[in-house]
Each structure stands twice: as C-alpha cells, then as structure tokens.
Amino acid sequence: MTRIAVIVLVIAAVISAIAVVHARHQHRELYVQLTxxxxxxxxxxxxxxxxxxxxxxxxxxxxxxxxxxxxxxxxFPGPGEIVVVRP
Known part of the structure; x- marks a missing residue:
C-alpha cells in the first residue's frame, strides 16, 4: 500500500514538473509576442x-x-473684377 502511494506521488510530481515547464515556455512565447x-x-x-x-x-x-x-x-480679383449678384 505504501509503495503504491509513493509511485502515485512520484508520478504526480513528474506531471506537475512537466506542467510547470510547459507553463513557463508558454509564458516566454507570449512575452516575446507582447514585446x-x-x-x-x-x-x-x-x-x-x-x-x-x-x-x-x-x-x-x-x-x-x-x-x-x-x-x-x-x-485675388481686383476691385473692378468683382461683380455682386443680387436676387
């Protein structure tokens, strides 16, 4: 029973470590894109x-x-060239 618990904990630790590496890699890619x-x-x-x-x-x-x-x-038109049109 103890051996199974240790194996499960080791597997959980490895999966957690892989998840951390993946998250950091994604963070770096997003930071480069942001820059x-x-x-x-x-x-x-x-x-x-x-x-x-x-x-x-x-x-x-x-x-x-x-x-x-x-x-x-x-x-500009001169004074003699200006025509006023009235309705």
Whole structure:
C-alpha cells in the first residue's frame, strides 16, 4: 500500500514538473509576442505622428494660397473684377 502511494506521488510530481515547464515556455512565447506587438505599436504611433504633422503642413492656409497662386495661376480679383449678384 505504501509503495503504491509513493509511485502515485512520484508520478504526480513528474506531471506537475512537466506542467510547470510547459507553463513557463508558454509564458516566454507570449512575452516575446507582447514585446513584438509593443514595438509595432510604437512604430505605428511614430508614423501616425508624422502623418499628422504632414497633414497640418499641407492644410495650412499659407500653403494652400501658395499652391493656388503657383500651380493654378489664381489671384485675388481686383476691385473692378468683382461683380455682386443680387436676387
């Protein structure tokens, strides 16, 4: 009877040890994946900041005025070119 109890306890200890090793291995894999995802998140945040800066630059009123004048040849109308249309 004592021998059976010892064998059962040894088997339980081996199974417990294998479970601990498996859990640690899974923890390490998940930690590596978390680190990769955090790095990707940081890269995306940096790119988002760059895109926001670029959008602010392109939508600035001075930039729009400059593009309208140089590329499209637009200009402000003179006083004689303004026509008021009334209903």
């Amino acid at each position: 990769r995802l955090e790095h990707a998140r940081d890269e995306l945040n940096i790119e988002f900041g760059r895109l926001q800066l670029e959008q602010a630059t392109w939508s600035e009123s001075n930039r729009i005025d400059q593009v309208a004048r140089t590329r499209l040849g637009m200009k």
